Amino acid sequence: MARLSFSCIAFYFIFIIIVLLEEGTVCTVVFQPKFILAAGPKISAFLVGNISGVSLTLSSVSPLIATGSLPPPSCIPVSQTHWNLSTELIGKSALLVRVNLNRSLELCGNETSQDCCPESLCVQETLFVSACADDSLETSLIVQTQIYAQIVPSKPLSENLTVIPNQVFQPLGRCPCDVSPDTCDIRCCCDPSCTQEMLGLFSNQCLPGPFGGSNSPVPDYQCLAQSSENDPDWFPFLCVVSPSDNNPFLGLFYNGGTVSPKPRPSFQIQQVTAPVPPINYRQGDPIFTEADGYLTIPQNSGLGQCVENAPVAFLDNFESRCVTRLQFCPSQSDNLRVKVKDGRGGVLTVNVVDEVASDLSLFLSDSSETLPGSQQTDEQQSCFLVLSLRYTFYWRENGLTGITVLRTTANISTGPAVSFTSRHSAVFVNGNETSQPYSGNPGYQVKRSVIGGILDSETGFIQRAQINLWQPGGEGLCSSANLRPVLFGINSTSGCLISASLLNFTQCSQLRETVRTALGGLVTSTLVSRTGKPDFKNITDWVNITFFQKNSSQPAESSRGVCAGVPTHLHVNIRTVIRGSMQGVPQKIIQAVEISFRETTWRIECDVGGPNPCLDAEVMQNFAVTSSVTFTEYSLSSQPPRSRFSINFTEFDCDRNDVCWNELAFPLTRYYTGEPYSQALAKGLILVFFFIVASVLGTPWSQIRQAWRNASL
Secondary structure, rough: OHHHHHHHHHHHHHHHHHHHHHHHHHOEEEEEOOEEOOOOOEEEEEEEEEOOOOOOEEEOOOOOOOOOOOOOOOOOOOOOOOOEEEEEEEEOEEEEEEEEEOOOEEEEOOOOOOOEEOEEEEEEEEEEEEEEEEEEEEEEEEEEEEEEEEEEOOOOOOOOOOOOOOOOOOOOOOOOOOOOEEEEOOOOOOOOOOHHHHHHHHHHOOOOOOHHHHOOOOOOOOOOOOOOOOOOHHHHHHEEEOOOOEEOEEEOOOOOOOOOOOOOOOOOOOOOOOOOOOOOOOOOOOEEEOOEEEEEEOOEEEOOOOEEOEOOOOOOOEEEEEEEEOOOOOOOOOOOEEEEEOOOEEEEOOEEEEEOOOOOOOOEEEEEOOOOOOOOOOOOOOEEEEEEEEEEEEEOOOOOEEEEEEEEEEEEOOOOOOOEEEEEEEEEEEEOOOOOOOOOOOOOOOOOOOEEEEEEOOOOOOEEEEEEEEEEEOEEEOOOOEEEOOOOOOOOEEEEEEEEOOHHHHHHHHHHHHHHHHHHHHEOOOEEEEOOOOOOOOOHEEEEEEEEOOOOOOOOOOOOOEEEEEEEEEOOOOOOOOEEEEEOOEEEEEEEEEEEEEEEEOOOOOOOOOOOOOOOHHHHHOEEEEEEEEEEEEEEOHHHHHHHHHHHHHHHHOOOOOOOHHHHOOOHOOOOOOHHHHHHHHHHHHHHHHHHHHHHHHHHHHHHHHHHHHHHO
């Protein structure tokens, strides 16, 4: 009997699991979240899943009188509501559902109307949003609303603001520690809100100095500090005249007056000045047309959005993509043959070259999913669209020599499910069409490629070679990664993954050589150009690349699953200097290039998900290798060399010692900042004059004259 009951119970649980699995496969859409407690007139939720063919209904329900529970959701609206239902497609499998209240939330006054709220609790109801497919309920959203009326003031708001004086222009108040209005602040004896009983609690611990509202004691160096009986003979000439309003916040030499701050505009629209075309272009300057406007090409912003009228910057290459949905034919502008200022005082006309696209896979994407409830029509329009615009700017020195744009067009049929991707790019090429692009003239331009080369021993010419970094893509493996050139002045780091198994770790020497070969393929050149426009026939325009090899004796074989000394990081250090300037722009050149490898130890990780690489020798595991470039700038100092006196007698250095010859006449030099320099100089000269007069008329000079007379007699 017990065995039979256990079998029945097991069969019952299996039946429940099968039913739950079937129900999980039937329900293909779900609301996120499924329950919302709303306190405002705007509600939003997401419908996620297979939304194709799903329709939405909105109804207001009330709890049942008998049970007090809500009725089950239905695809048929129960009653009319004051709410509007709208949807927006988000991606391919998500729908943004919005529910908005279409009535006013103002509280009724003397005159009542149907649109106002008679009570403060204006809306309190329960809403059902049902998602149905083929008149069958898929899922539902429960919204419990509880919205209060908005109270609008009968009188306009006052614009009077409390003016707080700026302490930079006004002296401190009589009681700075009084920070709480109508409240006694502890240890603030000058607070008028404190009663005598409260002051008795902390009368012996009041805040001293300006914080507590009391003046600091007069320093000894002020003229008011000593009486006439105790004044030394030097005191009237060297004492400091300072008013009693001074404090540590306003400075010891504050004159005690107040200055009215100048009114400054605030919250005003900034006046945008018209662009001023430069005499010649520099890197980053916008390119201007003949009408003193910007030459614009659609570009992507920092947020990925497409900006239609983005200016083109001189010597800045870019590539942008703009995605739109083709529901109707967009308007196309054929004004590409514009006249552009070349930066040399002349004008260039853009040369347009047309081509018809044969492969539309890069520009169009078709999706069979449409918005729920939208009506599809078989009427389609044929549009003549511009698929891409590829600009090529030819430049020399600080100007343009030519502009060519390749315009790709095609005839495309519109539809609500067709996504159109337009492509735009700009490339700056130095010289003419047949010459190779340079990176500056003569100094390197930032974000331009570093020019490498290899010396041909037979011809004596230098051929171009690359200095690259990894540009991983897809799965991040080095075997499928692309290469990108090293850009001048841009420090960057990139890497990729190399797969290795336990079988590879049995031959560590071969593994090290394989990784070193992969990293060495990034730098195929042995020379680097000093300038951005080198002479490929003159070896003096090039510097040799220095390779640092680490002398380390690694064992041919290591322990099982461990290989030490694997060169996993390639670092390129480029030293640059500034040598001269051209038209006010510093010219940067390359002084030296150093390439080094950093070694690490690779270990097979056994406790990883999936097959165990320590047990199966054919299971591959990924290891990271990286490459980086660093630009170090050395400034060539143009200051005169230091004298032998300043080098040997460092005790007279004002920055490192207390004794300084420059401060010997302190009141007459720029080191004295107690008052304006003109006043200090005038007072100093007056003191010197009185000293000379006192010396001439004083006792020492009279004795000298008397001795002179006696000697002459």
